[in-house]
Amino acid sequence: MAKVPVQFTLNGSEKAEFIDSGTTLLHALRDKIGDTSPKGGCHQGTCGACSIIIDGELRLSCLTLAETCNGADVRTTAGLSEGGGLHPLQRAFLDAFATQCGFCTPGMIMAAKVLLDHTPNPSREEVVEALSGNICRCTGYEPIIQAVLTAARSNSQNVA
Amino acid sequence: MALALQTFSTVKDASAALKSAGTLYLGGGTLVVRATNEGDVSISGFIRSTEPSLSAITVSGGKVRIGASVTMAAIARHPDLALLAPAARAVGGPAIRNMATIGGNLFAPAPYGDFAVALLALDAIVSTGDGDLPVEAFLAGRDNSRAIVTSVGFTLPKDGGLRFLKVSRVKPKGISVLSITAVLEQAPDGTVSSSRIALGCMADRPMRARAAENALLGRKLTRDGIAPALAVVGDGTSPPTDPIASAWYRNEVLPVHFGRLLLG
Numbered sequence: 211m212a213k214v215p216v217q218f219t220l221n222g223s224e225k226a227e228f229i230d231s232g233t234t235l236l237h238a239l240r241d242k243i244g245d246t247s248p249k250g251g252c253h254q255g256t257c258g259a260c261s262i263i264i265d266g267e268l269r270l271s272c273l274t275l276a277e278t279c280n281g282a283d284v285r286t287t288a289g290l291s292e293g294g295g296l297h298p299l300q301r302a303f304l305d306a307f308a309t310q311c312g313f314c315t316p317g318m319i320m321a322a323k324v325l326l327d328h329t330p331n332p333s334r335e336e337v338v339e340a341l342s343g344n345i346c347r348c349t350g351y352e353p354i355i356q357a358v359l360t361a362a363r364s365n366s367q368n369v370a
Numbered sequence: 371m372a373l374a375l376q377t378f379s380t381v382k383d384a385s386a387a388l389k390s391a392g393t394l395y396l397g398g399g400t401l402v403v404r405a406t407n408e409g410d411v412s413i414s415g416f417i418r419s420t421e422p423s424l425s426a427i428t429v430s431g432g433k434v435r436i437g438a439s440v441t442m443a444a445i446a447r448h449p450d451l452a453l454l455a456p457a458a459r460a461v462g463g464p465a466i467r468n469m470a471t472i473g474g475n476l477f478a479p480a481p482y483g484d485f486a487v488a489l490l491a492l493d494a495i496v497s498t499g500d501g502d503l504p505v506e507a508f509l510a511g512r513d514n515s516r517a518i519v520t521s522v523g524f525t526l527p528k529d530g531g532l533r534f535l536k537v538s539r540v541k542p543k544g545i546s547v548l549s550i551t552a553v554l555e556q557a558p559d560g561t562v563s564s565s566r567i568a569l570g571c572m573a574d575r576p577m578r579a580r581a582a583e584n585a586l587l588g589r590k591l592t593r594d595g596i597a598p599a600l601a602v603v604g605d606g607t608s609p610p611t612d613p614i615a616s617a618w619y620r621n622e623v624l625p626v627h628f629g630r631l632l633l634g
């Protein structure tokens with residue numbers, strides 16, 4: 211099987227790899243590039259654990275072919291912390307007990323990040339809608355929703 | 371896994387490549403990449419085109435043209451397509467909507483295809499590399515179609531002229547029990563002067579409810595006025611039984627939701 215080159219920016223750094231044509235971005239990130247923050251839960255688009263941000267939009271890395279991302283700006287949860295400190299969303303998830311086994315957490319955080327990037331002060335309904343493609347099987351949704359609302363509040367306090 | 375993706379800058383070149391056995395056009399990939407992830411070995415390669423017209427939306431003089439690669443998210447946020455936003459927002463969660471294309475939705479089997487239901491009620495024209503077809507004929511022949519859909523065109527109804535409803539069990543987003551789109555025109559006295567009703571999940575693909583359309587003509591949208599249409603809205607349906615709902619359930623609740631859509 212011929213290898214094809216892929217090249218994109220991952221969390222601000224250039225990545226270039228040779229992959230099998232038809233490889234999903236999830237597979238390329240986890241098994242070739244070594245960023246295991248996106249999780250493979252279902253590989254069917256249903257659970258949202260593999261959610262990442264491509265060119266500012268939330269996408270599912272399990273249903274995205276890596277070759278279609280040439281030249282793209284790819285962001286994962288692994289790139290969120292700055293200078294060793296946790297991102298406000300990560301901090302809020304920890305403080306609000308919004309992460310139990312943690313498998314859904316990177317996808318939830320990516321979905322929440324896109325929301326807060328566009329809507330810094332979301333309503334509860336907007337948070338619920340933004341997370342509607344992400345499944346959590348253990349924490350329960352309420353602490354997750356509260357964590358996103360808390361992160362939004364702490365962001366706006368920092369800006370103020 | 372022997373899968374190859376070939377990308378072409380023109381639809382013409384992509385169409386030629388699509389003639390090879392085992393190849394499939396790649397839209398947003400939400401159905402086909404899922405199929406290959408699940409081990410569908412009938413697919414040996416994906417073909418796609420990046421021709422810019424496939425990603426364009428034009429609205430002029432009430433006429434709309436949406437390129438086949440336009441996503442549900444792009445439709446939902448387009449200022450001139452507010453009428454269609456509820457149907458576009460009904461497809462999956464946010465990440466799916468950023469990927470799912472209008473072209474792919476035309477091929478989505480029940481219980482999917484919510485947006486195609488709206489296109490059927492709009493009496494859209496589907497343009498392909500092989501020519502133009504009314505959406506109803508396109509949907510009927512889609513299983514044997516090898517042509518690339520390039521765009522979908524339709525006339526925008528007046529404000530309030532399109533009503534869309536999707537019923538699902540999981541809130542806020544879930545797969546359809548059924549969906550209904552009604553495109554209605556009313557005379558100044560409130561009687562229905564023209565009606566197109568399309569149903570989703572009431573057959574293996576979106577279908578028109580012609581008996582209900584005829585029964586609405588000349589009637590007002592009141593409980594008594596719509597009663598004859600409710601009585602026949604299930605004519606000719608053959609809904610699937612799937613993990614979301616049984617065929618029996620879908621038939622039972624269709625008139626209830628149709629009534630709510632008309633009176634709401």
Ligand SMILES: Cc1cc2nc3c(=O)[nH]c(=O)nc-3n(C[C@H](O)[C@H](O)[C@H](O)COP(=O)(O)OP(=O)(O)OC[C@H]3O[C@@H](n4cnc5c(N)ncnc54)[C@H](O)[C@@H]3O)c2cc1C
Pocket residue numbers: 254255256394395396397398399400401402403404438439460461462463466469470471472473474475476477478481482483484485517518519520544545546
């Ligand atoms: C978790 C999840 C939830 C979903 N929820 C919904 C929902 O609520 N409502 C709904 O309607 N759908 C839903 N879907 C199904 C799907 O996402 C949509 O129907 C979507 O619009 C399909 O488009 P796509 O571009 O991803 O198609 P693809 O997967 O790329 O393609 C689907 C089919 O269409 C063909 N095709 C695509 N574009 C073209 C073209 N331009 N010319 C010729 N052939 C083409 C492909 O060859 C393939 O056969 C869901 C899917 C998932 C995974």
Ligand code: FES
Pocket residue numbers: 249250251252253254255256257258259260261270271272273
């Ligand atoms: S692994 Fe991608 S949505 Fe579940």
Ligand code: FES
Pocket residue numbers: 308309310311312313314315345346347348349350
């Ligand atoms: S924390 Fe375990 S699935 Fe959400």
